[in-house]
Amino acid sequence: MKTKSIYLLAGLFLASIASSQTFIPYYAEVSNQVSQTNITTYLTEFENLGVKRRGTQPLEDTYNWLRNKYLGFGYTVAQFQEDSFTNGGYTCKNLVVTKVGTLYPNTFVIICGHYDSIVGTGTNDNGSGIASILEVARxxxxxxxxxxxxxxxxxxxxxxxxxxxxxxNTVVNATNPKLDIKLVFNLDEVGGVAGMTNNTITCERDTGTPTTNNAASNTITNELITCVGLYSPLNTYLSYAYASDYMPFEDNNEVITGFFEKNETSHKHSATDLLINMDPVYNYNVAKAATGAMMHFAVATTTLDETAFTNTASVRFFPNPVKENVFIDFGTLPAKEYEIEILDTYGKKVFKNKIHSPKQLENINISHLNQGIYLIQLSFEGVTIRKKIIIN
Structure with a gap:
């Protein structure tokens, strides 16, 4: 929504990097896999779905479009929650997709954004936030x-x-015990303005009431600012949270933070809120920043034990680029069962196979795959080795 355009001055506020928050190469590697093509495709498809007003078919179509996107990324129906509610006499739906953590499965990092619109297609407000969240999820x-x-x-x-x-009201507070939320990260209107220099993202912290969660929000927003600098080319601007979906959480004493475009569009809530009036490259950079931040907030796994590291370092995938056959040199990995998967740029698995007691050199025929960029991954005993490959 975001109907105000006044920002809280940051003054001499400086975002200090905590000793535990430093540049992590793997986080950067994953953030750099955000696809400009994907972002533009999501925005185009979102726009083509029409005006997403309550009680309309386009709103229902967009809900189903989102479900299919998550399914295409490899999420399952078991991970979906349809949270239905009545809005102005019509039934509307929140789509919740849950990825379970390894150490703290009952503590949640929420990344959220709205997909409804009020007059136009809402491509910036808030297809841009949805596009970013989809890339993070992928x-x-x-x-x-x-x-x-x-x-x-x-x-x-x-x-x-x-x-x-x-x-x-009906999920967070109705869960027994109450849903344990580490933080809520909201993305609303992050598409930039066509023709302008869009190089700064506004990072929003809690300055309202109750005040008991303000200090924690300030800390988290400091961390968000640091992540933007580490994993994207964007500058940051500190402001305050208002008028978007993190506010009910803020009122509930949860810790919140958020992204909002620094150059604020004049096309929101109108028929001209369209891709042509946005900056999809800016949206792409926002998605990179969001990916790095979510890996930091949810604490993505980056390390293997020493033995696994030594063994996995000897694994090779070649040639690259490849035409018909990719070879896997298993190096010093022990002979056991391995799973091989190849994913396209949308995160869809296009190849899957298991190898039992492999030879030193195994050949995988990929001649059935189209030209493009893929991710090949070799998994065994909780360890996954990933490599980007190009098929010519």
Whole structure:
């Protein structure tokens, strides 16, 4: 929604990097896999779905489009929660997708944004936030995180945060014990303005009441600012949280933070809120920053034990680029059962096979795959080795 354009001055505020928050090459590697093609495709498809008003077919179509996106990334129906509510006499739906953490499965990092619109197609407000969240979900689908993640796609935001308020009331507070939320990271209107220099993202912290969660929000937003600098080319601007789906969580004493475009569009809530009036490259950079931040917030796994590291370092995939056959040199890995998967740029598995007691050199025929960029991964005993390959 975001109907105000006044920002809180940051003054001499400096974001200090905590000793535990330093550049992690693996986080950068994953963030760099955000696809500009994907972002532009998501925005185009979102726009083509029409005006997503309560009680309309386009809103229902968008909900189903989102479900299919997550399914295409490898999430399962078992991970979905349909949170339905009544909005102005119509049934609307929040889509919640949960990825379970390895160490703290009952503590959640929420990344959220709304998919409804009020007049136009809402391509910036808030297809841009949805596009960013989809890329984060695609890239993190196969990466273990210590904390559980909930990807929440809210409806009813444009009618006064109806969907997010319903979720807080009937899910967060109705869970016994109450849902344990580490933080809520909201993305609303992050598409930039066509023709402008869009190189700064606004990072939003809690400055309202109750005040008991303000200090923690400030700390988390400091960390968000640091992540933006580490994993994207964007600058940051500190402001305050208001008028979007994190507010019911803030009122519930949860810790919140958020992204919002620094150059604020003049096309929101109108028929001209379209891709042509946005900056999809800016949206791409926002998605990179969000990916790095979510890996930090949810604590993505990056380390192997010493033996595993020594063995996995000897594994090779070649040639690259490849045409018909990719070879796997197992190096010093012990002979056992391995799973090989190849994923396309949408995160969809296009090849899967198991190898029992492999030879030193194994050949995988990939002649059936189209030209493009893929991710090949070799998995065994909780260890996954990944490599980007190009098929010519």
């Amino acid at each position: 890239l993190l689908q196969n990466i273990p995180t210590e904390y559980s993640i909930k990807f929440i796609n809210f409806s009813g935001e444009e009618d006064g945060l109806v969907g997010s308020q319903h979720y807080v």
